[in-house]
Amino acid sequence: MIIGEPAHLPDGPDRGGPAQPLLSVRDLVKHFPVKGKGLFGKGAVVRAVDGVSFDIRKGETLGVVGESGCGKSTTARLLMHLIKADSGEMVFDGEKVGADLDLTAYRRQVQMVFQDSYASLNPRLTIEESIAYGPQVHGVSAAKARAKAHDLLARVGLEPGRFAGRYPHELSGGQRQRINIARALALEPRLVILDEAVSALDKSVEAQVLNLLQDLKDEFGLTYVFISHDLNVVKFIVDRVMVMYLGKVAEIGEGPAVFGAPRHPYTAALLASMPKMDPDARSAEAPLTGDPPNPINPPSGCRFHTRCALAEPVCSVQEPPLAAMEGLQEAACLMALPGSGHSRAPAPVEAAA
Amino acid sequence: MSLSAAIGQTPSPSPVVDAAVVRSPGYWTGVLRRLSRDPVAMTALVVIVLLLLMAIFAPYIAPADPSKGSMLRRLKPIGFPGYPLGADELGRDMLSRLIHGGRLSLLMGVTPVPIAFVIGSLLGITAGYVGGLTNTLIMRTVDVFYAFPSVLLAVALSGALGAGLTNALVSLTLVFVPPIARVAESVTTQVRGLDYIDAARASGAKAGSIIRVHVLGNVLGPIFVYATSLVSVSMILASGLSFLGLGVRPPEPEWGLMLNTLRTAIYTQPMVAALPGVMIFITSIAFNMVSDGLRSAMDVKS
Incomplete structure (x- = not known):
């Protein structure tokens, strides 16, 4: 037809x-x-x-x-x-x-x-x-x-x-x-x-x-x-996926890369919140708690720092740009930005906890 | 043989539109079917048709001249020989006057509503679809009129315009524009937020085309139902204007005016004096019932 x-x-x-x-x-x-x-x-x-x-x-x-x-x-x-x-x-x-x-x-x-x-x-x-x-x-x-x-x-x-x-x-x-x-x-x-x-x-x-x-x-x-x-x-x-958080792009990249090795802690938390088919792999506690902050008055610096397990003082001051990484993956996280001041910054760090 | 041939043909849909498309009955077909199964609405509709026929053929139906009085036969009771429904304060035949009175009463009751329906819908749909400042300008102006009770507004307007049939019709029309515009605006605002309007905008259609194809069909029905419910109000207001001397002038027969002139006879011939009121009541309740029936016929979700 x-x-x-x-x-x-x-x-x-x-x-x-x-x-x-x-x-x-x-x-x-x-x-x-x-x-x-x-x-x-x-x-x-x-x-x-x-x-x-x-x-x-x-x-x-x-x-x-x-x-x-x-x-x-x-x-x-x-x-x-x-x-x-x-x-x-x-x-x-x-x-x-x-x-x-x-x-x-x-x-x-x-x-x-x-x-x-x-x-x-x-x-x-x-x-x-x-x-x-x-x-x-x-x-x-x-x-x-x-x-x-x-x-x-x-x-x-x-x-x-x-x-x-x-x-x-x-x-x-x-x-x-x-x-x-x-x-x-x-x-x-x-x-x-x-x-x-x-x-x-x-x-x-x-x-x-x-x-x-x-x-x-x-x-x-x-x-x-x-x-x-x-x-x-x-x-x-x-083919590719873009993760958004509070009106901004948190991470963008090839599907397998983002799903396999998320670089932004928010992406990692989202993935961890997916229901699992395997009972042994089920998470007992919610990876993300609370509601997203009010978009009328978003948090300073990185918008995710209020809910991020890996947040450091610098996160509430400096707003991370989308940093390009290998495999055309980009993440807006200070941990992905070399020299940003975050203790895990210089080398790209596995964000998934 | 014919069966297998038919099966063989099905999987190749020709780009030429075929006649074998299953057509569902349209929405209005369904509304009419449901309305025709509503005994109350149908009875009321028959009453309205009879009233209209009565008004149209009044000169042929009326047994006597509605303006010919007799000083000897003033205020005769119902059933008086030669006067089946009695005689009024000037000895005129009540039956003939009621039949003739339907002409002006129905004219004054029914005419303002369709005119107000057109004007009110135009204003309301424009305000609802365009929104923003246009909406504010139109609707706040409408609200000014809406702030007055409708009787007061009708009396004030026809008082300002002067007595007379045309002025009464104009003032009644003006009274009904604001409520219709309001209903039109709220229904349009509601429809405008639906995804199919967005889909139409996304297809690149201009506002005029969207209103014509997508808005009107979904909006006119509810506004129309509301407008039909105003016919009875209009009847009563028109009678009220005539009663106050702002509509029809004597000796023209009109139900509201007749009610006024006969009010002094309420203690001597109460039954006769009440007759014009009975006619107004029957007419307005018939319009109300048709309107109710139409609403429930249109309200079926599936």
Whole structure:
């Protein structure tokens, strides 16, 4: 089942070649003002995303993990330009978004799948109308858009004859999420942001959808940003992984490297908190205690020092930059930064306790 | 033979849209089906249709001239020979006057609501979708009107505009714009936060297209239900304006006005004096019941 007529939505040219990152994000900042301080009170802000930089390489799956409230979903919405960033820039395949590449053209190449499969489908539209809407916005004729919707339904494993004329409430969560994926693919994007796209599905359906995502990626040459709090799923699907903590990148690197040898104590703690299949390996006490600090007033220095077992006085003073290490792994920890003043600093130290 | 041929064809979905797509009944089909199974709402609907027919064909139905009085037959009781529902303070036939009165009463009760529905929805949906400063400007202006009790506002507005049918209609419309705008704003704000609106924005659609395709279909239903519930309020307010002399002028028959002119007869002919009120009551309760039925018909989750 091949997608018919890919010609009517011309693909953006692959300008920079394979070495050029598909999307390069620099110093992305988004602060949300907090209400309740009175009319003239000093405006407090939630530092939801506070200076995040990373690259998404062509054809990879970049996982984004972290606790609730660490800025994962805000980052996704910023990438999608659903909310406006306070500062920072994005370069999509060599073109600056908003300057060289206008927003409409950018949005055609970047699509998103949301967590809530029901809320992300208009209850008054049939499945085919929902899928065909995007292409029609970009000038594809109604008949062609409908034909495309039918092809995509078949591609995501839903028989077009049975499902095209149905309404979202008549379908199961897994079916709806397949439809959301089909809708995202209807614009023939190059980058798909999956914001907790499988988190609300039950395990067997989740596995099916993950396999579908892998197949679609190979077939259409997609690049994924996979946001999840489920580390097992992330481990299964991603090529590289980015760990976020309180609006900042804590660690980023190749999946096996980060999962095998985490350099940031937060990553180590997250990994240690994963449920174990082996009863002997189960941890008796929680590796991380308490809630993350308030992002309205984040801790000074390293934001993780309040919960870090290896924190030293210097950690509350100096904010660690993302330090590159071997294997293209980067960690924002003073223990990874030579000469930072931390007793374990000079040589990179195994952070996992 | 035909079966195997059919099976052989299924796995190759043609890009041309086929006619064999299973179509689910649309949302409104379901609403109408549920509404048609609601006995109370259907009875009320029949009552409204009868009232409308009565108003439209009043000259043919009414047994007598509604404005022809007789000084000898003032304030006759119900069942008086030649006057099935009695006679009013000027000896005019009550039945004919009630039938003719439905024309103006229904006009004044029903007209302001659709007009206010259009204006209020426009304001509310704009405020809800755009948000921010636009929302504040529109909604705070609306709140100023909302601060007055609706009766007071209607009386003040038509008092300022002057008595007369048109002015009464204008003031009633203005009274109903703020509450409809409020409902529209809150429903739109709610819908706007849903992921399918974000998904539509992410597909690069412009605001106009998103409102038309994704917002209106999900927002107009609840606003419409609310608006239908205002018809009965409008009926009563319109009668009230006429009662106060701000709507219809005598000798035009109108239920509210009739209630006013007959109020002095409440001790001599209480049954006759109450008749216009009974008509207002029946009409407004019928509209309320249809509105209730519509709400529960639309409220089914699945």
